[in-house]
Amino acid sequence: MAVYMVQKTVMSFCTCGLLKILPDLFFCRHCLTLRCDYCVSHEIDTTFCPHCFENLSSTEAKHKKNRCASCLECPRCFNTLSTRSYSRQTDPKKPPQKLYYLLCLFCNWRSHEPIVPDQPTSSGNWPIYKNPNEARITELINYYKSLTLKEIFDKQKKSTKNYGRNYMHFLEKFGLNAMMARKRAGLPNFPLDGNTINTPQLSLAEAVEDVPELPNDIFEADIDFKNISTLEQRFATPDFQDENIDNLYPIRKHLHVKHSLRCRVCEHNVVKPEYNAVKFKIKHLAYYHVPEIKVIKCDPLQPGKVSQLILKLCNPAQTLTVVSFEKLNLSTINEVKETRRLENDDQIPPKKLPESININLSLINDIVIPKGEIKIAARDDTAEYDDTNEVNIDIDDPKYISWRKGNKVALKFEIQIPDNEEIKANVQVGFVMNFTYLDTIPHVATLPKQPQSVLVPLKIVLNLPSNI
Template sequence: MAYIVNPDVVHYACSCGLLKPISRLYFCRHCLELRCGFCVCHEVDSLFCGKCLDNRTSKEAAERKNKCLNCFICPSCQQQLSMRSSTVKSTEGGKESSKVVYLICLWCRWTTRDVGISDQPVGNNRWPERDNVYANRLHGIQERYKALVLAEMQQKLEKDKKRQKKYVTYTERTGITAAMIRKKLGIPDVPNPHLKNKINEAEPAIPHEDVDELPEELLTQPIILTNITTLDQRLIQPDMQPTVVDKLYPVRKQLSVKQSLRCRSCEHNVSKPEYNPNSIKFKIQLFAYYYVPEVRIFTVEPLRVEKKCELLLKFVNPTQYQTTIKLLPYYKKVKADFEAVKQETDVSLDTVEDSKENVVKLEVKEVKEEKPETKESKEPTSLTSLPSLASLSITRQQSTTIKPRPCDAEITADLIIPECSFILPPRDDAAEYDDTADSHNYQDDPKVVVHRKCNKATIRLQVIPKQMELGEEVVVAFTMQHIYTTTSMENKEPIKTPLEVPVFLSLGKVVGSQ
């Protein structure tokens, strides 16, 4: 798990131009492109509580303000609170009464008894909550904005009614309106309470010139920081924002979300979890480190300006098929992509110009040929039905195509890339513990391939840092071309496709020039 414990020094270029580690990228099997979090659509599948694992519908979550009614978190350290039971003896005769429970944090040892909250009987999970002093004002503001929304909707409906219609409605024919029908049936016409002639204005905040003086305790007594709440403790309760520790109340736990990710280009899912909150499995799991070879920095010599430094990279094949990797310069990949995009735009512009000329010719031809009007000639002719425009395929626009964009990262070193390619065997979990399974005869160049084991290979490269100041970061880039193998339901034979992925490496800082 080197991509989790190690720092982010190896980045892959997404199709949108952003640099991300391989653990934060997705691979679309239909587009055959890398996608980051900005290149996919996020869709909410389910809402659930992370502690009690109860599912909630979107309506229930909105009514409860996306919080669980049964679970609480500590207002001091934001960890989960647990219940502890105890017995209380009655004052009369010393007999034991029913058991009671209280909340305690197993991390910072905060309890509900510290702030004076009484213990609750077993089975009653309704803990007291503090009343917000600004509740009435907030309710008035919400009602005002609801009235504004309804008023705007009513104005929009009235404008739509005033527009000229191409057909006559039943009301216009008979003159009977909905108000007349209600009056004839004896139903009172009750207007919407929010739709009034005048919307109630919210009470504005009134400034006061008389401000209370600071208490003398702030100037005479020493400040005890342990009794004052931190910024996080105040923001977790925005309605109260307590200033002292004695006013911290338990906070209801917010609901968690299970979301599915969909590619913006082809609209296929790249990640879809199970609906059950108890399960951590995925129905669709197209993470990049399952399909794209992983690059790790093995060792690098001290970097000196305009001096050759040895760089050892380890390549790992995560798939169950053998792949061939070839390293290419980064500028060739970018140049080829932009030439392809330019050709596509030129072709699209030519087709638009040709379509305009064809339409003009058709109009001129129809004017010259005067024929008697028939039922067929009166019908409007669609553009797609014309023989000259049928080849242009004027149809509904397909899903968005993401054009390749260059990366903004500055390359500060040259990389000497070998011309030969190397092979990575498929992944075999059992071979990790078998030393006799490393007998491969791939006829590698010993100057390039240093070491092999199972599905891993270590490659030697040369880096030459450019002229820069001492202590600046050295960044190199190359394009990794690998063979992606997949199978389909129609054709069971594996299909091999060469793919190219730009890779950026942060090798460290320059130590000197000699």
């Protein structure tokens, strides 16, 4: 199912001009437009472990280097490790001792391979292997932090050298409040006598002349690739990057971020997760509101011949929608639809989106689209299992509509490729689909607060293979 949804056969235009598939788009119910990942702002809510679902604050996650303290990953296949126990009796006069080790249920990796000591408790307290060059790295980080503080102090000194010696000014810039705040953060205080910050002395790296020589049979010896770690396994542990696969240690699981998405124009939430749950409080994804388009049948595309194309439209909303089609004008394909303003046009102007991306597509514009308005029923989960009560009250034109069932409609399109057109691997066909959306949010104060049916245009591009 995941591979089916990722297929880039049916693409939609975002407001910024990027072509995206429907699962990658969001629908802003305030702007009534589609948004992609670049048209929304990402805000971090909480940090959690994807295995044990432990919520951590940003400060605690930074202190633990964005790693979970209890969950471990397999260094070979990166699956979560399980804890297994066994009994060992060293002294016949004493009861057997229960010990625990790590086991990967996917590749059968054990913690005995890199000689990780077994633990007497199931909770773990597994050893953390530190980088042998950790002292040098810490020294470099502190050195560059001091350089940053020195640059900040020099900028503040230049900006305040022409001011008078006001007590309130020095209290704000270099007074007790700033000193106490920096002391809580663990940073050095700014000097008050006007001198610059002294950076610590950094020991320079020394080159080593005595380099161990390579073995004589390095180019002739047989290589066993099963015992050599891959690049992915080495990059997972950048502190060690051991070449031998038997020396790979278990990896502490990376923490994930639960973030919310906010529209950059109207600054309303598009996706908002709940704090202590996996569910979403607000989830306005495009495939919950926009009719989904699927390619059912397409005749072989040949120059000078008319090929029939059948598309299936599925209405995911709980309300009836009306769909109409227009031809896609290639001259206006780069135009970005302006967003709707908020309550007062004069006082709250909308923010601007990023500049539109110029689109260069070789579209086949000779396409016959269905005429008129086509109604698609609302989604009903129970209707999929009951075909007896299904009654079609719409008078459909068999020239454009192939069949209809529930909230699904199959439409007929015709594509004619010119004689002088060179057929490539993929033939691109474009059109505009207008669908009605029931708007329940009052955008302007003068408008009534009753739900209104709004027509939302959507530019569609089909990537059809030449031989199907």
